[in-house]
Amino acid sequence: MKLLLALLLAFQTPKILIHPSITKSTQETTAIIILDKPHTDQEIQQLMKPYKGVKLRRVFHHALDGFSVEGSAETLAEIGRSHKQIKNISPVITYQAETEESVKIIGGEEVRSFFDKKNERLTGKGVTVGVIDTGVDYTHPDLKRNYAGGRDLVDNDRDPMETLALGKATIHGTHVAGIIAANGKIKGVSPEAKIVAYRALGPGGGGTTEQVLAAIDQAIKDKVDVVNLSLGNDINGPDLPISLALNRAVDRGIVAVAASGNSGPNVWSVGSPGTASKAISVGASTPTLETPYLLIEGSRDKFQIEPLEGSAKWSLDRSADIVDGGIGRPDELKNVDGKIALIKRGILTFSKKAENAKRAGAKAVLIYNNMTGGRFMGNLDTQMSIPVGAISKEDGVILQKALKKQITSARVTVSEDSDRLADFSSRGPVTGTWEIKPDIVAPGVAINSTIPGGYLSLQGTSMAAPHVAGACALIKQAHPDWTPEQIKASLMNTAKPLSKSNSVDRTATIPNGAGRRTAANTGRTLGAQRVPAYYRTFEQGAGRIQVDEAIQATTLVTPSSIRFGKFTEQSDVHKAFLHVENTSQQDQRYSFDIPPYVDGLEWRLPLSFTLEPQQTKDITVELTVDPQVFKGKIHDGYLRLQAGGASVRIPYLYVLEEPDYPRVMGFDFAEGDKPGQYRYEVYLPGGAEEFGIALFNPEDYRFVGYLDTITNVKKGLIRKDISDDQLPADGIYLIKVFAKKASKEDHIERMITIERKED
Numbered sequence: 001m002k003l004l005l006a007l008l009l010a011f012q013t014p015k016i017l018i019h020p021s022i023t024k025s026t027q028e029t030t031a032i033i034i035l036d037k038p039h040t041d042q043e044i045q046q047l048m049k050p051y052k053g054v055k056l057r058r059v060f061h062h063a064l065d066g067f068s069v070e071g072s073a074e075t076l077a078e079i080g081r082s083h084k085q086i087k088n089i090s091p092v093i094t095y096q097a098e099t100e101e102s103v104k105i106i107g108g109e110e111v112r113s114f115f116d117k118k119n120e121r122l123t124g125k126g127v128t129v130g131v132i133d134t135g136v137d138y139t140h141p142d143l144k145r146n147y148a149g150g151r152d153l154v155d156n157d158r159d160p161m162e163t164l165a166l167g168k169a170t171i172h173g174t175h176v177a178g179i180i181a182a183n184g185k186i187k188g189v190s191p192e193a194k195i196v197a198y199r200a201l202g203p204g205g206g207g208t209t210e211q212v213l214a215a216i217d218q219a220i221k222d223k224v225d226v227v228n229l230s231l232g233n234d235i236n237g238p239d240l241p242i243s244l245a246l247n248r249a250v251d252r253g254i255v256a257v258a259a260s261g262n263s264g265p266n267v268w269s270v271g272s273p274g275t276a277s278k279a280i281s282v283g284a285s286t287p288t289l290e291t292p293y294l295l296i297e298g299s300r301d302k303f304q305i306e307p308l309e310g311s312a313k314w315s316l317d318r319s320a321d322i323v324d325g326g327i328g329r330p331d332e333l334k335n336v337d338g339k340i341a342l343i344k345r346g347i348l349t350f351s352k353k354a355e356n357a358k359r360a361g362a363k364a365v366l367i368y369n370n371m372t373g374g375r376f377m378g379n380l381d382t383q384m385s386i387p388v389g390a391i392s393k394e395d396g397v398i399l400q401k402a403l404k405k406q407i408t409s410a411r412v413t414v415s416e417d418s419d420r421l422a423d424f425s426s427r428g429p430v431t432g433t434w435e436i437k438p439d440i441v442a443p444g445v446a447i448n449s450t451i452p453g454g455y456l457s458l459q460g461t462s463m464a465a466p467h468v469a470g471a472c473a474l475i476k477q478a479h480p481d482w483t484p485e486q487i488k489a490s491l492m493n494t495a496k497p498l499s500k501s502n503s504v505d506r507t508a509t510i511p512n513g514a515g516r517r518t519a520a521n522t523g524r525t526l527g528a529q530r531v532p533a534y535y536r537t538f539e540q541g542a543g544r545i546q547v548d549e550a551i552q553a554t555t556l557v558t559p560s561s562i563r564f565g566k567f568t569e570q571s572d573v574h575k576a577f578l579h580v581e582n583t584s585q586q587d588q589r590y591s592f593d594i595p596p597y598v599d600g601l602e603w604r605l606p607l608s609f610t611l612e613p614q615q616t617k618d619i620t621v622e623l624t625v626d627p628q629v630f631k632g633k634i635h636d637g638y639l640r641l642q643a644g645g646a647s648v649r650i651p652y653l654y655v656l657e658e659p660d661y662p663r664v665m666g667f668d669f670a671e672g673d674k675p676g677q678y679r680y681e682v683y684l685p686g687g688a689e690e691f692g693i694a695l696f697n698p699e700d701y702r703f704v705g706y707l708d709t710i711t712n713v714k715k716g717l718i719r720k721d722i723s724d725d726q727l728p729a730d731g732i733y734l735i736k737v738f739a740k741k742a743s744k745e746d747h748i749e750r751m752i753t754i755e756r757k758e759d
């Protein structure tokens with residue numbers, strides 16, 4: 001699931017920023033107005049008094065300095081032009097929720113033997129965690145003793161119960177709360193932490209920017225210690241209202257945790273609010289899993305299978321034939337009895353495809369992606385008695401070619417795997433700021449937790465984030481005086497960098513000792529002809545959390561990752577300022593390992609120094625770049641600071657020239673407000689000389705026409721209504737959303753359905 005989020009243009013000039021979608025809309029619009037400084041309720045009411053057709057909805061005093069209003073686009077634009085104290089006007093857009101071994105793998109079991117300063121076990125006791133989500137089933141036996149109240153920002157009352165209405169019921173918030181603090185049949189990361197529920201996403205998991213902002217505002221007012229947002233989008237932008245609000249929450253002493261998104265494995269796929277600078281952005285890793293692989297007779301290739309949640313175990317005892325099952329319709333599955341059905345993704349739900357195949361006698365089901373981008377995760381509506389898994393589009397094409405050559409026999413092998421980066425986990429870095437996100441990763445695959453009426457296993461960065469929120473509660477109990485920045489540092493400074501499964505490091509072996517390092521594990525350049533041992537810093541941040549190590553950290557380095565920024569002709573010297581703190585009870589000596597040599601890069605690192613207990617030191621790290629010699633576009637890696645008997649890894653990132661990040665993001669298409677009308681939204685991070693939406697027949701890829709075309713588009717969010725006479729005939733279409741600029745074109749593909757409904 002994903003969260004569709006309103007985009008806020010960066011505050012780079014004092015000029016009022018009125019969102020393009022506001023000035024173009026002809027409908028009544030709800031918008032967030034951000035002010036340059038705090039205003040009282042009376043001052044805001046006075047500001048709005050001249051505008052009779054505008055309704056003041058909510059005032060934000062904590063999350064943002066601003067308020068929300070409802071009125072015509074023309075009037076809102078006039079308000080923006082008429083008042084210097086207004087910094088930005090941004091439309092409210094619709095949100096969607098992102099959809100025991102894992103506690104053990106992050107060190108949660110070891111922590112049970114730790115005690116706080118009051119000689120009480122570390123369980124999260126005395127710490128309050130706010131869950132901004134779909135609500136929480138506070139009657140669940142594993143949650144009721146930890147529930148500490150909450151607010152419903154959808155229905156505006158004090159009952160944040162999950163939506164229970166048939167067909168629109170939600171479970172997401174209860175699942176998240178259970179990972180944090182379940183205390184019954186299953187145990188969460190911090191089983192005695194208090195949960196305060198903020199229902200900001202309503203029936204079906206839908207909500208708005210306004211509701212989520214109101215939830216953050218209320219959480220700040222309630223003075224929670226930690227706040228978890230397992231919601232997000234696929235728009236990579238750093239300065240959205242929700243991201244700004246999370247930064248404000250951190251400034252007010254709250255540890256803010258946000259999911260990075262489920263749009264991986266491509267680079268630049270991290271979404272807001274996981275792009276918020278001061279929040280802890282969390283990607284997803286795997287706990288210990290049994291990973292099935294498909295082997296074709298006569299071939300050495302192995303095809304990794306991603307089991308869908310609800311699938312039977314992949315443990316086929318003998319070889320089986322694979323047959324083409326089309327898209328899974330009953331008439332396409334006549335020859336699958338006792339065989340593995342290879343089915344293309346699309347049109348039918350995963351469950352429908354699997355049910356049809358099962359009824360036809362299939363032994364197992366493989367669903368291959370209909371879009372590039374690797375395997376995909378998914379959940380079946382009901383538990384299946386046959387194995388059902390996903391493979392990539394590329395692997396599906398290879399298998400289809402094998403079937404045409406009459407190569408049909410295959411077998412399945414299963415290997416135990418853990419601590420890999422989940423394919424779906426969104427990667428960074430952040431566009432514009434070039435910041436490393438996610439900051440860390442945590443288990444987010446096959447996570448069992450509470451739901452209304454029972455328990456369920458789900459996957460997603462939505463499940464990874466609450467592992468971190470629970471870990472923060474444990475750290476807060478152990479160190480009640482630590483700031484959000486220190487808690488974030490303890491997790492990042494002690495994280496375990498994850499290496500790619502079955503990767504081959506062709507440059508050198510991975511070292512065990514401190515001084516033996518290579519470019520493979522310390523610094524890497526995008527495009528270099530090497531297979532790195534570790535995932536990139538902008539894929540996993542500092543690595544997978546180890547909460548037991550974080551609690552015992554004797555050194556804290558902040559900020560915990562370095563962004564050297566982008567090269568400019570004015571300066572080829574980039575400086576980073578770090579704050580080093582000795583939190584131990586003894587003197588500690590500090591020294592940096594010398595990074596490996598890279599042509600065109602020169603480091604200046606501080607000399608060795610010693611800190612007494614609780615002493616701090618500010619240091620400067622310099623990177624000098626010769627652009628005539630250094631050939632990479634992006635360079636990243638880890639600086640290693642030897643701190644007493646520990647080694648602190650500090651991720652860093654440097655950008656030489658404007659990278660090839662996607663120029664089209666966050667496309668959404670839905671019915672409009674009038675009969676026969678549709679509306680689309682899309683974000684262009686760099687604008688475009690030419691933008692368009694082309695329509696194709698999905699069966700034969702025949703070009704049908706253009707849904708829309710625009711030239712010379714400024715960067716930002718486009719939100720436009722398409723009238724009935726602009727629409728093609730009813731049906732299902734493959735669309736190509738493209739943007740061209742400086743002879744470069746990017747595009748994304750989606751399937752849309754157009755269906756005119758009678759008045």
